[in-house]
Amino acid sequence: MRVAEAPVDLVGLFAAHRLGLVRLAYLLVDDLTLAADLVQDAFPVAALGYLRTSVVNGSAARSAAAAPFAPMPTGSDPSPRMPNRPIGS
Numbered sequence: 001m002r003v004a005e006a007p008v009d010l011v012g013l014f015a016a017h018r019l020g021l022v023r024l025a026y027l028l029v030d031d032l033t034l035a036a037d038l039v040q041d042a043f044p045v046a047a048l049g050y051l052r053t054s055v056v057n058g059s060a061a062r063s064a065a066a067a068p069f070a071p072m073p074t075g076s077d078p079s080p081r082m083p084n085r086p087i088g089s
Contacts, residue, residue: 010050021039025038025039
């Protein structure tokens with residue numbers, strides 16, 4: 001069963017948290033204009049990051065549901081074999 005996710009109001013989220021984010025940026029850079037610019041520039045990046053994360057999580061959930069777990073064969077070694085000599089010699 002797929003659970004519907006509530007749509008995210010990115011503009012409302014930005015409006016609700018803008019002042020606090022500008023204050024945080026101001027504490028870091030000690031320049032109000034630069035702080036406001038940093039928050040404005042970060043908003044589209046954060047929105048895209050959220051969307052990418054949602055796509056990856058949704059894809060992983062679908063893939064996990066479609067492909068059943070296949071246990072590793074008995075007696076197999078999951079670790080890679082390391083050479084007995086230094087690499088490059």
